Amino acid sequence: MKGARAEDGYTLIETLVSVLLISIVTTTFYMVMFSGARGSETSRDVTRV
Secondary structure (H helix, E strand, C coil): CCCCCHHHCCCHHHHHHHHHHHHHHHHHHHHHHHHHHHHHHHHHHHHHC
């Protein structure tokens, strides 16, 4: 049985987990930004009335 080497690289599972985590963080960020923009537009409309 060989020991782990630095040249072995990443496994498929590690890559998939990384992509999943990045997707969750990115989706959360865009949802927060979209919600903030929508709230800003709503408050601007209320202020005009």
